[in-house]
Amino acid sequence: MEDDRTRFAELFRRHYGAVMRYAARRVGRERAPDLVSEAFLVAWRRLPDVPVTDPLPWLYATTRHLIGNEIRGRDRQARLTTRLGAVVETVTADHADVVVDQVQVRHALAQLSEADQEALRLAAWDGLDATAAATVMGCSRTAYKVRLFRARRRLAAALEPAPTRRPADAELSPLANEGGR
Structure with a gap:
């Protein structure tokens, strides 16, 4: 059990920042800490499944699945809100x-x-x-x-x-190009 704690503490110490940046880029800085906490909770519960040599892709994949759940939950919430007739405005600066x-x-x-x-x-x-x-x-x-x-x-x-179009007045006829002949 002590080996698991040591391994997890090292995993957390080495990869928390990278996983936080990964999540923040996808869901914003406000929501990222909660998702990263959930990802490391999954890692703790499934520690034997976490690769020893390169755990970062596994952590990213876990976080990606949690983000997917988050997005699906948001979509369900939005549909419910729409059905109830409420208007939800989301502004992200x-x-x-x-x-x-x-x-x-x-x-x-x-x-x-x-x-x-x-x-x-x-x-x-x-x-x-x-x-x-x-x-x-x-x-x-x-x-x-x-x-x-x-x-x-x-x-x-x-x-x-997008392809640019010349204004109609810039499109000259062949006669106009020859000095009006």
Whole structure:
């Protein structure tokens, strides 16, 4: 029992910050501490299932499942609120969105599916390699790499500016281009 406590204390000490950042990026700083606490509670209860050599992907996957439960719960709550006829306004202020590039990237990211978003976040934000990210997403390494490749293509397409049209007065007839001949 003492070995379990020591192992868990070390697991918590080494990975709490990374798991907190992972959760905060997905659910916000207000909700993240509760989800991270739940994730480490699951880790304590299932300590024999937590990999000894690289536990971070397991912790991320556990946190991801808890976040999924959180989102589904929010969706159920929203449907219930709608049925009751109440209006719920959710305002989230994020000072980082002031930067135009970040706004554009977030907008483009929001246009992607949740699976594409998660594949990109695991690689770019969490810095996981393909093997660890595949563990988090519950797929093979090859499947994750394909998902990441496709997600990157979709993000690039979403970031491309819309084709611009010239105003009608700028479109000149062939005669006008030749000096009115």
